[in-house]
Amino acid sequence: MTRHARNCTAGAVYTYNEKKRDAAESGYGTNAQRLGKDSVKSFDCCSLTLQPCRRPVVTKDGFLFDKEAILQYIVTKKNEYSRRLKEYERLRRAEEEQLSQEASSKQQARMERFVNAEKPAMTPAHSSAVGERPSTSAAATSSSSSATPSTSSTSSSSISNMTNGHEKKLPSFWLPSECPNAGAAKAQKPDATIYCPVSQQPLRVKDLIDVKFTLLKDGDFKRSLIAKEARYMCPITHDVLSNAVPCAVLRPTGDVVTMECVERLIRKDMIHPLTDRKLKDKDIIPLQRGGTGYATTNDNLQAKEKRPMLQV
Template sequence: MPRHALNRTDRPFQTAAERAEAGFGKTHTERLGTDVQLPFGYCALSLKAALDPVASPHGIVFEREFILNSLVKQKEDMKRVSALLAEQKARDALEEQVTELQAKRRKIQAFEQQELGSVVLSTAANSIADLNGSSSNQTSAKSTFRGNFSLSNIHANKLEQDEKKNVGDRDTSNFTFTSSRQEYIPVNLKQARQANFWVASDAPEAKKKRIDEEKDLKQHTECPITGKKLRLKDLIPIKFEIYDQKLFDDGGGRGMYCCSVTKKPITHQKVTLIKPSGIVCFNECVEKTIRKDMKCPVSGKDLRESDLVELIPGNTGFCSHNSIEAKSYKQMRTAAMINADRTGQCGLKGTMR
């Protein structure tokens, strides 16, 4: 007979390799197709064809409306963090003043105890003795009372009333009394809530998150894609030349724009934006024609090297052109992942799940 001792899934438990093969606790890698890649001329934020396109100095195409909203939101966040940082500094200064005052008060009390120690100590000893005497009398009276009567409901109510009287003039709105066969113990509900670590709002050690001036407070707005410095005046308007008007009217796609010099459609080729005129042309045209005399082929203006901005090309499904692999680590798999039409980490259109 064949050997079955080391067959898979024949153990009473599941090994790590078997769990990883089933999709649990494993880094999933999947090759992405062309339908996942962003075509050239699409906004990097809206993922749609840009109606009013602008480019960053790093060659990323945006829709003007979306990039302006992003920059405005960053400005608002910077103002909010700045206000919180000012409040934090004011609070720290106040706490420092309170600490200094408490230190001075302790020094004064220590000096008074040193100079008037006999009077203070005798007064404190007398007050402690009075308190101990009153508490012992109350305890003896309580034991005598409880020894003479049984703890029925009537007597229990009477004991509770006596305990509440012993509390004195203190505010009993936050107090409750726990009953047992031996004694009644007053419990301060406010102190109990403060000692409960499950309620973060009542816990005294629950402090607000401190703001780091170097990490949290930004000095300038950033590009939402690259994270580099980006200002409103750095945006460059683009004048795309439409190659397929029907494709553009239907929402856009690959090859809807063309080179302003060769009139060929732009799909995955490397292109360059000319700042003064806003036109886009292939890098091959730039190397062969524009760099010879450094003049714009449309307007005839003189150009500098800083006027040539290379745009991010459209991606393809070829690994030699751009990265086509997506990785995702999942500790567990959901029922939606298991029952999906397409297994793996990407959906029908390559959206990460």
């Protein structure tokens, strides 16, 4: 393969670098970018505010939230449910009124048909009483019917969409009000369940577990806690906690320990090392952490941008 100059365009080979450059300039093809450290949530940050938690709580699925933020989220969802419930009741009452009106109109139509069916039985007596008038009216009726056969046949045989009273309506079938399914909204009862904003699993206030982080004893009291990169440690092994260290929350006390401590020490006897309390499998909650520079921790992190393909 021959070597190209920087601005050489006469080569027969379309190199990978040229393809990536053209794709970036033209807006075609797959767009991939490595996430930096600032784009990844820290393990001790709230999943809603993305800030370090002041009063951390964790769900049974291991997602960390600030207690104030998650309670405000739950209150907002409850208010939204109340609003949707009122709207559902309003639509349901409107549907009931419409059904009652349709039932009354059908009943009225049946009564009118019954009354009209009884009228021809009274016509002979009436015609015998008035003498020659029925024949005259019948002749007039027959003459009028014979005079307008073309009009009725024309209206019945027409295929135009402007007949049968539609001439005053705009033939704008692309408008939402002219669609076949246009009409009043259907009443659908809202779901009262509140779901976790991250895992989309049912969320209840009583399922939130208070988390207790153990401060790292580094002797540096000049900097604030937020300014430090290493803030917490495992209370048992004193290992520094970070996104690169898998962690777990012990449900009875809320202590955050490393998964290495769980596998090597806790799971052998299933006893809490700090309180000597018997533990169960559900008492060990793996803490969901942010990503790192390694692909194994970013298996759930995906971002897609659909763009046209660049055909060569």
